[in-house]
Amino acid sequence: MEFLTDIALLLDSTIRTATPLVLAGLAGLVAERSGIVDIGLEGKMLAAAFAAAAAAAVTGNPWAGMLAGVLASMFLALIHGYVSIAQRGNQIVSGMAINIAVAGLAPTLANFWFHQGGQTPLLGDDARFSAIVLPFAQSAESVPIVGTIYAEILSGHNFITYLTVAVIPLVAWMLYRTSFGLRLRAVGENPEAVDTAGISVTKLRYQAVLIGGMLCGLSGVVLSTGMGAGFIRDMSAGKGYLALAAMIFGRWKPVPTLLACLLFGFVDALQGRLQGEDLPLVGEIPVQFTIMLPYVLTVLILAIFAGRMDAPKASGIPYEKDH
Amino acid sequence: MAGANKKLPLWAEAGLLPALNLLAAFIVSGLVIWGLGEDPFVALSLMIDGAFGFQEAIGYTFYYATNFVFTGLAVSVAYHAGLFNIGGEGQAMIGGLGLTLAVFLVGGDAPLLAILLGIVGAAVFGGAWAFIPAWLQAKRGSHIVITTIMFNFIASALLAYLLVGPLQRPGGQMPESADFPEGVGLSHAHDLFAAIGFSFEESPLNVSALIALACAFAVWFMLNRTRFGYELRVVGKNHSAARFAGIPVARMMIIAMMISGALAGMMGLNEILGEQLRLIGNFTLGYGFVGIAVAFMGRNHPVGIILASILFGALYQGGAELAFEMPNITRDLIVMIQGLVILFAGAMEHLFRDPIEHLFMRLRRKEAV
Numbered sequence: 001m002e003f004l005t006d007i008a009l010l011l012d013s014t015i016r017t018a019t020p021l022v023l024a025g026l027a028g029l030v031a032e033r034s035g036i037v038d039i040g041l042e043g044k045m046l047a048a049a050f051a052a053a054a055a056a057a058v059t060g061n062p063w064a065g066m067l068a069g070v071l072a073s074m075f076l077a078l079i080h081g082y083v084s085i086a087q088r089g090n091q092i093v094s095g096m097a098i099n100i101a102v103a104g105l106a107p108t109l110a111n112f113w114f115h116q117g118g119q120t121p122l123l124g125d126d127a128r129f130s131a132i133v134l135p136f137a138q139s140a141e142s143v144p145i146v147g148t149i150y151a152e153i154l155s156g157h158n159f160i161t162y163l164t165v166a167v168i169p170l171v172a173w174m175l176y177r178t179s180f181g182l183r184l185r186a187v188g189e190n191p192e193a194v195d196t197a198g199i200s201v202t203k204l205r206y207q208a209v210l211i212g213g214m215l216c217g218l219s220g221v222v223l224s225t226g227m228g229a230g231f232i233r234d235m236s237a238g239k240g241y242l243a244l245a246a247m248i249f250g251r252w253k254p255v256p257t258l259l260a261c262l263l264f265g266f267v268d269a270l271q272g273r274l275q276g277e278d279l280p281l282v283g284e285i286p287v288q289f290t291i292m293l294p295y296v297l298t299v300l301i302l303a304i305f306a307g308r309m310d311a312p313k314a315s316g317i318p319y320e321k322d323h
Numbered sequence: 324m325a326g327a328n329k330k331l332p333l334w335a336e337a338g339l340l341p342a343l344n345l346l347a348a349f350i351v352s353g354l355v356i357w358g359l360g361e362d363p364f365v366a367l368s369l370m371i372d373g374a375f376g377f378q379e380a381i382g383y384t385f386y387y388a389t390n391f392v393f394t395g396l397a398v399s400v401a402y403h404a405g406l407f408n409i410g411g412e413g414q415a416m417i418g419g420l421g422l423t424l425a426v427f428l429v430g431g432d433a434p435l436l437a438i439l440l441g442i443v444g445a446a447v448f449g450g451a452w453a454f455i456p457a458w459l460q461a462k463r464g465s466h467i468v469i470t471t472i473m474f475n476f477i478a479s480a481l482l483a484y485l486l487v488g489p490l491q492r493p494g495g496q497m498p499e500s501a502d503f504p505e506g507v508g509l510s511h512a513h514d515l516f517a518a519i520g521f522s523f524e525e526s527p528l529n530v531s532a533l534i535a536l537a538c539a540f541a542v543w544f545m546l547n548r549t550r551f552g553y554e555l556r557v558v559g560k561n562h563s564a565a566r567f568a569g570i571p572v573a574r575m576m577i578i579a580m581m582i583s584g585a586l587a588g589m590m591g592l593n594e595i596l597g598e599q600l601r602l603i604g605n606f607t608l609g610y611g612f613v614g615i616a617v618a619f620m621g622r623n624h625p626v627g628i629i630l631a632s633i634l635f636g637a638l639y640q641g642g643a644e645l646a647f648e649m650p651n652i653t654r655d656l657i658v659m660i661q662g663l664v665i666l667f668a669g670a671m672e673h674l675f676r677d678p679i680e681h682l683f684m685r686l687r688r689k690e691a692v
Contacts, residue, residue, distance in 0.1 A: 039468060079666075083666070083670045083671055087670070087671050087673045087674060088673055089669075089670035089671050089672070089673065090669060090670050091670075092407055092468060093615065093619060093665060093666075093669040093670040094666060094669075094670035094671075096409065096612070096615060096665065097616075097662050097663070097665035097666035097669060097670055098662065098666070099662070100609075100612055100658060100659075100661055100662035100665060101658075101659050101661075101662025101663055101665075101666065102659075102662070103655075103658055103659075103662070104655045104656060104657065104658030104659030104660070104661070104662060105355070105655075105656075105659040105662075107653070107655040108355075108359070108652075108653055108655045108656045108659060111651075111653055111655070112359050112360075112651055118653070118655065238472070238473075238476055241469060241472045241473070244469060245466075245469050245473070248466060248469070286484050286488065288480040288481070288483045288484035288487075289480070289484065291480050292476070292477050292480045292481070295473040295474075295476040295477050295480075296473075296477060298469065298470075298473050299455075299456075299459070299465075299470050299473050299474070299477075302459065302463075302465035302466060302469060302470055303459050303463055303465050303470075
C-alpha cells in the first residue's frame, strides 16, 4: 500500500512540475511553427514569474499577478518578434539576449521595490493560486484505485494546472482545425507561398509570437504564484530550455510535446523523491547528481531521436519580401 | 541587391555601427537607471572613472577583459564553422577543473611543470567538454544550442558535487578546493612591472592577459592564413559546397567545437591560475555567456574581440564600482546591460545598418553626379 501511495505522490508531482513545461513547450511550438525560433522562453518565463509575484505581492490578488505576468511575457515576445521579423536579426542571439537581460533586470527590480535581496515577499495563500480540491475528492478517497487516482493525483492542483489541461486541446484545435492555424503552419514551412496568396507573413508571425508570449507568461505565473509563493532569483532554472527540448523531442506537434513534457516532469519529480533516499545497490545518490537528471535526459533524448527531425522548414530564417 | 554599392567603408562597418549599437543599449540602460531613481549621467561617469580612472581600476578592467577574450574567441571560432556554442560557461568550468587536477597531480615540487600542465589541462578538459555536443550535432543532428546549454547545467552540478565532496579543501566548509601549492600560479602584472623598475598599483591582472593575446593572434592566423582555417570557414558558410570540395564536414565541425571549448576552458588560467589559486564553484560568473556578446560586438574578428573585451571589462569593473557607489544599483543591473548590448549589437544590427547604408549610397550617388 505504501508503494502505491508513493507512486500516487510521484504522479501527482509529475503533473505539478510538468505544468510550466507544457505551457512553455506549447509557446515555443506555436512560435516555431510560424518560423520564429524562440530560445527566449527561459527569459520570458522568468520575467513573468517576477511580474506575477510582484503584482500579487502588491495587490494581494493572484489574478492581477497573472495579468502582469502574461503582459510582461508578451512584451518581451513583441521585442523578440520585432527583432526577428522586422529587423531580420539572428533569432538565437535575440533570445539569449532576452534571457540574459531578464536574469539581470528581474532581481534588480525586486531589490529596488522590495529590498529583500532580489526576491519578492512571500505570498500568502490569498495572493496565490493555491490547491483546488475537486468536488467529492475527500469522500472518493476511500474508493480503492479510482478514488485514489481522483483524490491523490487529479485533485489538489492549482488553477493554472487545470487551465493548462484546457489549453492543450485548444492549441491543437487552433493549429489543425482553423484556417488561422493552417496559415500559421504554412508560414513556417513556406512563407513565399503564403505571401503569394496575399496573406501577410509579418502579421501572422507577430500573432504567433504573441500567442507564444501569452502561453509562456502563464508558465512563469504558475512558477511564482502556483507552485511557489513568490519570486526567487533564477527560479526558471533552465525550464525554458527543457521545454524547448521537449518540443523538439515532440517533433513540433502538440500531443507528443505534451508527452515529452510529462516525461520531463516525471524525471523532475523522481529527482525530488530520490534526494536523500537510500537506494538498493547504489546507496544514496548525491543531490548534485539527481539535479543533473533532467539535463542528462534531455541530451540523451536529443541524441537518440534527433536524427529524424522535422523542424518547420523556414524556422529561424528571416523572411525578406524582395527576394 | 545593390551589391557593391551597399558596402560600407571599414571605419563605418567596424567603428560607427558598433558605436551606434552600443549607444542604443546604453540609452535603454540609462532609462532603467533613471527609473531606479539614479542619475544616468552620474552613473556613466562613475563607471568610466571606476574602469579607467586609476591604475588599480585599469588593472581590474584588463583582468576582466582577459576572461572575455578567451570566451569571445571561443564563441567566434565555433561561429566561423557555423556552430552556435552557448556552452562556454560549462566548458570554462570543466577547463578550470582540468587545470586544478593537473596542478594537484604534479604538486608543488615542480611548480613550472604544474603551471604548464595546468594550462594544457584547462584546454584539454574544456575541449573535451565541447566534444560531446559537437559530436552529437555533427553525427546525429542534435541541436547544439540546447545540448551545450544542458552541458552548462551538468558541468555546474558536477563541479558543485566535486567541491563539496572529493575535491573540497580538507576540513573546509565552502565549495572550494585546497589552495594550490606554493609557487604554482601566474605572475601578476604589478610584480612584473616592479621587476623592470615601474611601479603599478596592485591588481589581479596577470600573465594570462598575454596568453589571451597570443590566442587571439593564433586564432587570426589559423582562420586567415591556413588551409585548415579556410576549410573551417567554408564549412560554416555552406555545408554542401564544403562536401563537394572534399572537406570532411562532420570532422571539421567537431574540431572547431573542440578548439572553441579549449579556448573557453583556458578562461580558468586567468581566474584560477592567475588570481584565486584554488578551484571555486561557479567561478565562471556568466563570463561564458558574455563571450557571445563579445564575439558579435567584435564582428567575429580577433582584433574586434579584443576591443569588445576591453569594453566589457570596463563594464564589469566600472559596474562593480557603480554598484558600490549607488545604493539602488546592484551587479545584477550590469548583467541586464550586457543583455541589452547583446540584443542591440548581436541581433539588431540592421536597425542602424540599413539607414546608414542608404545614407552612404546617396552620398556616393551625389559624388558620381
